[in-house]
Amino acid sequence: MTDRLANRREVKAPTGSELNCLSWTTEAPFRMLHNNLDREVAENPDELVVYGGIGRAARTWADFDRISTALKTLREDQTLLVQSGRPVGVFETHKDAPRVLIANSNLVPHWATWEKFNELDRKGLMMYGQMTAGSWIYIGTQGIVQGTYETFVEAGRRHYSGDLKGRWILTGGLGGMGGAQPLAAVMAGACCLAVECNPDSIDFRLRTRYLDEKAETLDEALEMIERWTKAGEAKSVGLLGNAADIFPELVKRGVKPDIVTDQTSAHDPVNGYLPLGWTMAEWRTKRETDPKAVEKAARASMKIHVQAMLDFWNADVPTLDYGNNIRQMAFEEGLEKAFDFPGFVPAYIRPLFCRGVGPFRWAALSGDPEDIYRTDEKVKELLPDNAHLHNWLDMARARISFQGLPARICWVGLGDRHRLGLAFNEMVANGELKAPVVIGRDHLDSGSVASPNRETEAMKDGSDAVSDWPLLNALLNTASGATWVSLHHGGGVGMGFSQHAGMVIVADGTEDAARRLKRVLWNDPASGVMRHAHAGYDDAVACAQEMGLELGLSK
């Protein structure tokens, strides 16, 4: 049995320009691992959980220590291997190779179930890496704000002529990612009612200014929504309750939100979703003592939850799955029409993926917010005509609290990413920034994931389930010299439902870094354009031509 709490402690990423490791290429993963477990960043750092159900940064605290120790002495011609959050070997490689290679939660397909995973997890043989948790580039809730904002804005464009004023969004879940929803809604001009069963999560979002108000009863929450929408004010409220209770109640009352979605951790029926009628305390205990009973009850509740979403959908309310695989769970419970309403990627995001645009991000290893503000300015300078992006950066600066190391997320694509990376590298070189920055992205990106109920839902050529693509992405990033590269299974949608790859690269101001940045930040988004071009998307084919990619597309 793994005792996740053993040796727990408070960690924070070191800041400033002094090294704890031999070089910035090892200092960077060292700081980012620490940052992922900072109490300001992680959902449940005591148990090494960063976000997304049980998405962890290291298998145990002892493994955290071993990884840290290994990184401290790792040379620039060595590579550390990490297997499901445990360091398993150091090998001689070379300067242009990654310093860390990570594989998390991967199971041979026939055994790729939560049941098998949980058994291995309990035995201490595995760890759930989610996406950026186990690959050390989670940057707090802001990581998802822009994606959620872009989705809501796009939904507003499609369904409400681009104007969300006086409109409101119903959703569930205010966790690590889901907590971004109220702020993103408000930024997009809408109100938001978010149902969350954990009072701590609500308070966390209030404290970090992602949420405006909280309510204990549905009446109270609806009263606020009515007041705000009437006044044309964009504000948000977190309602303490169970989504599987509140959603059907709203249907029964005939209340019609303007957009409906959900971000409870439905992908993990044992650890991520509170069953209907259960208290939080009951849930916590039973997760340990009777996980099967929890799973059964959670799945039954999800069916009720999704039925309510279908009712909204059938009443012409734009309804979308927000990537937590809740439709699949309900479908497996016998709800045949669960997939009637779409996922958010085919509905709103795919056109961006066709141009390699996705959740690009960077963090200032100095710990100094000024470093991020300077990069914000640099982005505006390098992309002078992108008004939407400028607007985003202004709002982000005004509204988003940094958590842990200051960081910025910014959806940009092929052709822009490497320019930003090279510019940041120069800013490090000439002292404009106080220390190096790390540059990475979510695994939810253009070329790095196969997830048929989410990122690759309804691909044009029917290749949703083909996972050659994210594996090629990881191999290519390794060959191109990213600083760390990871291959995960089960992120976002849970065991069996996805395979995906992560990459992070350091801009330490050296010429070595510039050479690698140019390759990695070009090849990585290019592999996304490649994936979509081969699937037959005209936008991607056009982008490939424009950018001069050699994809051998002629058939």
Next chain:
Amino acid sequence: MTDRLANRREVKAPTGSELNCLSWTTEAPFRMLHNNLDREVAENPDELVVYGGIGRAARTWADFDRISTALKTLREDQTLLVQSGRPVGVFETHKDAPRVLIANSNLVPHWATWEKFNELDRKGLMMYGQMTAGSWIYIGTQGIVQGTYETFVEAGRRHYSGDLKGRWILTGGLGGMGGAQPLAAVMAGACCLAVECNPDSIDFRLRTRYLDEKAETLDEALEMIERWTKAGEAKSVGLLGNAADIFPELVKRGVKPDIVTDQTSAHDPVNGYLPLGWTMAEWRTKRETDPKAVEKAARASMKIHVQAMLDFWNADVPTLDYGNNIRQMAFEEGLEKAFDFPGFVPAYIRPLFCRGVGPFRWAALSGDPEDIYRTDEKVKELLPDNAHLHNWLDMARARISFQGLPARICWVGLGDRHRLGLAFNEMVANGELKAPVVIGRDHLDSGSVASPNRETEAMKDGSDAVSDWPLLNALLNTASGATWVSLHHGGGVGMGFSQHAGMVIVADGTEDAARRLKRVLWNDPASGVMRHAHAGYDDAVACAQEMGLELGLSK
């Protein structure tokens, strides 16, 4: 629909020392791709099938052409990506990065079934890569001879005091891999009766001297076996028939072989296993017109086949699954005790894996058999005390016909592989060899595969299904500078049941190559020792200590 026969032609690897591509690091994959489809090497080259059911080297002949064309102009700072046998992009990398990165047949686990694969295959979106077929390091049937030989020798040691004289082995299947069985048995001193339903396969093995005789009836075959075993002669006979018919018939007659196994392509119930009572012609047609009916009939026959194997097992005949997943198929058909008899890896091979020993191999790009004979001598010179290996090399030279480019297989492990690689590289440099050699291995190796019914069956710590390990192996080989690296799914045991990685590296006589050989041929087997050491095998822990690996094993 993919027309696999369109544009079919005869191919042979170019030989000699003139380049068709810009460098030997691209010439090598160019020649090896051609070599895999040489009529002397491949089982069904017209349809691009190399071995193991429908294991292919390229998706279509048009893709073969595109890969060839891309390799011809690929520079040493570029990398070609291949997705399920189709070239999908060329990217800028660097000299120490692989020239080709390959991902074949990978499916997101929930969809990782033959049914889904076949649907995607028919749509032209996928290809089954088996292990060395899609990663271009298949070297004909000899590739498996030594492994089979080592297995039979070890079985003889365990069950018959090391003496197989007068003993006989019953098996099924004389295909690309299975065809090695009669020769391996004979080399190990035993007789062999191999049941094979395809007369062409029998004739192919006779022609290439892997098989001594053929028989049309069971009586005829048994008469030969009796005669040979009595005389203490080691000889082999291929019996034309269906294993699902012959095995139970032998049980019924009370005939007791000394060892029982099987190498039909049971891993692929649609394309690999002739149903009981069907003619070959019927089978071929129905595979196209009604694959579901074929699968159903094949699975039912496998149940009968495995029941007969269980009957032998229960009658105290050493019986083993030879890695074709036939136990799983029978189990799924309701044969609960299917897994009563063991797989060959836990039974005989794992102690070798603990020291990184596995099916290492190399091929002479010159096409000159003398180059292989010279490397044979070099191996003996560098490993002077390994009498077993010397014996193997002598027998191989005497009995094994080269197919396509001359090649040699030789099970060696960590500490030896890189020494051989560096020595071969020097032989190229100083002109002892006429052209470069490529050095690789099967995916069935110490650190490169997760396959719970085969290579990772019954691991000591219960980590059979954890596939982080082969993914790390592929990433590490990419970081170390192998010439090509591949990640496959479903090899050996079929869709859903395995994930595995391949690597090949060129010894072109340069110092660049020496640097890479030293890293790759050390790190690759070391990752196998790592995998077994972390699983708790004492042999592996001892090997790691002896070799000075940094595995962070202290807990």
